[in-house]
Amino acid sequence: MINRISAISFNTFREAVRDRVLYNLIFFALLLVAAALLFGQISIGIERIVLINLGLTAVSIFGIVIAIFIGIGLVSKEMDKRTLYTVLARPVRRWEFILGKFFGLVGTLVVNTIFMAIGFFAALLYLVHHFQRSDTYLLVAIYFIVLQFVIVTAVALLFSSFSSPLLSAVFAxxxxxxxxxxxxxxxxxxxxxxxxxxxxxxxxxxxxxxxxLNVISSVAHGESVARTLIAYNTGYALLYAAAATSAAALIFEHRNLK
Amino acid sequence: MAAIETFALGKTYLAGFLRKRPKIALKPLTLTVPEGEVFGYLGPNGAGKTTTLKLLMGLVFPSGGSAKILGRDWRDPAVRVNIGFLPEQPYFYDYLTASELLDYYAQLSGLAASQRRRRIGEMLARVGLPEAGHTQLRKFSKGMLQRVGIAQAIIHDPKLIFLDEPMSGLDPIGRREVRDLIQSLKDEGKTVFFSTHILSDAEALCDRVAVLHKGELRGIGVVQDLLARFSGNVEIIWDGAAALPALQALGCECHPTGETIRAVLAQDQLDAAIDAIRRAHGRLMSITPVRASLEDYFLEKLNDTPVEVAR
Amino acid sequence: MPTTIDLMNHRTAITVTLATVMTVCLASAVVLLRRIDGMRSGATLEEVLYIPSPKILKRMSLGYNGLLADVYWTRAVQYFGAKHRAHAMQYQLLAPLLEVTTELDPHLIVAYQFGSTFLAQKPPEGAGRPDKAVALVERGIQANPNRWQLYYELGFLEYMERHDPAAAARAFERGSQVPGAHQFLRVLAAAMAQQAGQIATARMLWTTTYETTEDKMIRFNALKHLRALRVDEDVPRLEEVAAEFKRRNGRPASGWAELISAGLLRGIPVDPLGRPYKLLPDGRVEVADPDSLPFINQGLLPGKKPESLVVEKKS
Known part of the structure; x- marks a missing residue:
């Protein structure tokens, strides 16, 4: 079971990283971070805040776009292209397939976010030359962004299990x-x-x-994030994603494949 | 033990947008395929061949009936360890190389890493793509994809292999190779269930065939028996229209072309026919035995409505 | 070897398991969400505007600023409503929310009308910021110089909340010159200018409001003010009657009955809600339930502050 789920996850990841669109999106996100540097320079006193606001917003929005655009195709694309036939004709349970797809995309997004976060912190370091203690809360903000991705992935997967990609994208x-x-x-x-x-x-x-899950503007002002909020948000995101993924599996379990 | 047994397995779809109407894709189907047999599943496009395969693969759920594969319930995921499946006009993840694709499928079928490495090379060689392992599938031709499709169906050394239209999209050499491959699978003792609308393939390969039309099983039988029922006719061609009434009186079908007439009749009427031509001073051109083909059986089955099962 | 029955059960088991996981996870998520809301509603989110700069927001709205203004207006109303229910004494976000709303859609007249009322009234009935209310309406007038309702609103605020009849008179005067203005504006302007009896003027203003508005909430508010005005008129009159009794008899009246039998009153006096006033031994008069009559200045328990200074006490 674990082997099959991880094989499907890895294949999903591989599909994403071999897609040129992904790199374009990451490139744009990093471009936006760089633009934030320039934008900060033409205003006074708020370079750091502008960089954090714009940089983290870029990481979040591009990640959401990636999550939705890949997520909506996770099931429906395999169904349309009938690649699913050869997968499900093997000893793979349908819920294993859904779970594998979910982890594959979440993994993709985590790796993306790491790259984008490195770009963001590099820009921050370039701007302020040294990190502050409160900058750890930037990591919390990024962590919350990843939690958003987890939810969006599960939701996109849910729509993908019963709807066409276009409608799924609109819904998501x-x-x-x-x-x-x-x-x-x-x-x-x-x-x-x-x-x-x-x-x-x-x-x-x-x-x-x-x-x-959006604490970008408050961490931009150097505010802290309560530990309980971190715990609750983690719990909430994981539970919600689990519920949406189960719903996706439930629908998929009873679908007749075209 | 039978490789495949279906019991009144049927599928009815609800078609239409607002007013759903039932559309029968497969009428309750009962058939048995013993182990070690190459079984041809014949029928024109839209006859319900793919529906049958999708039902057996658990891709769609039946409206009624059940099936057993290798003695177990067909929905049991464990049964699929021993099944290989090639869908019709297969499409594979085109961002993968052939080796990666086979590795993925082998993993899903539960093969260990060391086994996988060995089998991938073997399978690629077997389907005639020994050099293509590191090429992305997006660069493959249709024929090459079909070969990769066959390779993925047998990568895990299954006992029972389902092939949906395995010869489609292949050039004559490719078809020949796939025929040989199916033959070699049979020699290894595998059961092969393949659907096709190309009758010569079935005739050359199959132990038994079933004919499906409009979702209904029209006939099933051993290929040799089926052919025997259609042998025994001769074609006779002669010059001289004067003999025409006499031959028509014998009850045979005559096709005149000017003075030259072609007729097909049963072997035992041949003497009477030749006598009649002589009496009318006709000039005999040729007498040829008609070779029976699966096509005759096939066409007959498509035309008649009652279900006939000959085992 | 599993039989068909086992497998049916197996499939059902998967379905049931998935449905259970889904339900339990969703329910737990909702529970956590309520906790998150509990942590954040009072503190971080409620008091933080998503994007505090209306100008940036306008650019970001991609031309849908009308819609976004409606969203912000709804937010402002919700914010006010939620705070009001909680009897809050501070409404920090109200002014910026209204500013964002009116910046996004400068022609959203309701936002100026209701918004200024919310801003002006004393807590907990409002934010207690008549200055901001006046500024909001002034901005509204600038953007919509032909809407007489805004001048009316401005005059209303100047007189009622800022107690500046001269400014009110100027506002009403300006408004009366707008084509199609309600003719009453001229009357009001005159009344303001005359500095006539305050309660009478106030009643005139509130009655106009009551009669001209179609909105239930504003109408009800006007009604509450009119009731309060009646209480403010009634209580000194009743106290006067009680004092008269004491002068005549050398002792305070024991209750309304004595005053009635003395011919000073025709019946037991009732407040605008129909509840009898209370006559206290020291001759003061109180309303039965001060909480149901906001804005009153008279008839309150000793030590209880008037909730709103609708009308300045005659000194």
Missing amino acids: FALYIIGTFAEDLRAFAALAHGPAGWIPTAAAYLVPNFSA
Whole structure:
């Protein structure tokens, strides 16, 4: 089981790293980090803040784009091209396939993020010449970004298990945007009472919550991140991703392949 | 033990967008393929051959019935250790090299690393691609992909191999090689179940064939027996239209072309026919025995509606 | 060798396991989310604007600034609503949220109207920042010089919250010159200029509001103010009656009944909500439930501050 899952994961990773689009996206992200350096120079006193805000936002947005664009094809592409036939005709269980795909893309994103983070820290070092103690919270911010990727991957995988790539992309992006405003959504739902409030409340809790995972602007100001928040966010992201991946496996388990 | 047994295995899809209508892809199918047999699954395109294979591979779920593969429930993942499958017009991860692809599949089938290395080289040589191991599949021709497809189906040394249209997309040499390969698999004692719409391939390779049409099994039998039922006819060609009424009276089909007439009739009527031609002073041109082919059987099965099973 | 039945069970087992994992994980995630919300709502997020600069935001909205303004307006309303329910005394984010909203869509009149009301009223009814409210409406007037409602709002604020009848009169005057302006603006301007009786003027203003607005919330607010004005008129009058009784009889009245039998009152006086006023032994008059009558200055328990200085006490 582990062997099969890791074989599928590795193949997914290999597919991603052999795709030129990935390098273009990473290149653009690093370009944006470099642009942040220039942008910081033309403003006064906030070079560091601008670099952190723009740099980490670039890492996050490009990662999300990669997660969604690869994620939506994870299952549907193999189904369309019928490469799935030769995989599932082997002693591979369908949920193993889903899990392998999930880990493969998460692995890809982690490696990407490491590269982008190295670029970002290099730019930061170039700008400020030495790191501060509070810069460890930048690592926390990057870690939270990776947690966002984990959720987005699972969500994209879920959509990919029953929908066409284009629709999946639209759904996943929409859910990402909604998830960014999830806290407002919950506050809004809390205003409605009685049965009329249950549906919005349930919806507000079902959408992934990305707002608590975005601490870029606060770490840019050198603020710390509470340990409990790190723990809760980790737990939340992993649990949500597990739920979405199980749902994907559940749907996939009962699908007739075209 | 039978390699494949199906019991009323059937599939009905719901087709249509708003008003779903049932579309029968495969009527309840019951057949048995013993171990060690090369079994041809014949039928025109859209007959339900691929549906049958997808049902057996667990890629789609049946609307009814069940199956056993190598004595076990066909849905048991463990059974797939001993199954190889080549889909129709296979497409593989084109970012991989042939070796990487085979390694991936061998891993999924549970082969150990050392075994994999050895088998990959062997399989590539066996399908005639010994040099292509380090080439990315995107640079492969259709014929080469078909060969890689066969290699992946047998990389893990399965007992039962399903091939969906294995000869399609191949040039005559390639077809010849695939035929030889299937023959060698049979010699190794493997069971090969392959679907095709090319009858000469089936005729040359198969122990038994089944004919499928519109999702329904129209006939099944040993190839030699099927052919025997169609032998015994002769084709006779002569000059002289005067003999025509007499031969038509014998009940044979006549195709006149000017003065030259061609007719096909049963062996036992040949003497009577020659006598009739002589009496009418016709000039005999040729008498040729008609070679029976699977095609005749096939066409007959496509035309008649009742299901006939001859074992 | 597994039989068909076993395998059916196996498949069902996978389905059940996956469904269970999904449900349990989702439920746990929601529990964690509630904890995260608990940690963040009061502290970090609520008080932090996503993008505090309206100008940057406008560029980032890619032309969808109308929509984004609506989003921010909704955020402002939610923020105010949530804080209001919690009886908050500070509304730090309200002004910036409104600024972002009106910067994104300068023609969103409701944002100026409601927004300035939220900003101006004393906590917990509002942010208690009439200065910011006036600035907001002034910006609104600049962007929409032909909307008389904004001048009305400005005059209203100047008089009610900043107690500056002269400024109010100027605002109403400016508004009355806008084509299509409500004719009452001229009356109001005149009233302001005259510095007529404060309660009467206030009542005139609130009545105008009550009659001209179609919005339930503003209408209800006006109603509350009108009720408060009545209490503020009633209480001194009733106290006057009680004092009159004491002058005549040399002792305070024991209750309303005595005042009625003395012919000073026709019946038991009730507040605008229909609840009887309380007559205290020392001759003061109180409302039965001060919390249900916000904005009153009279009839409050000793030591309890008036919630809002709607009308300056006559000195």
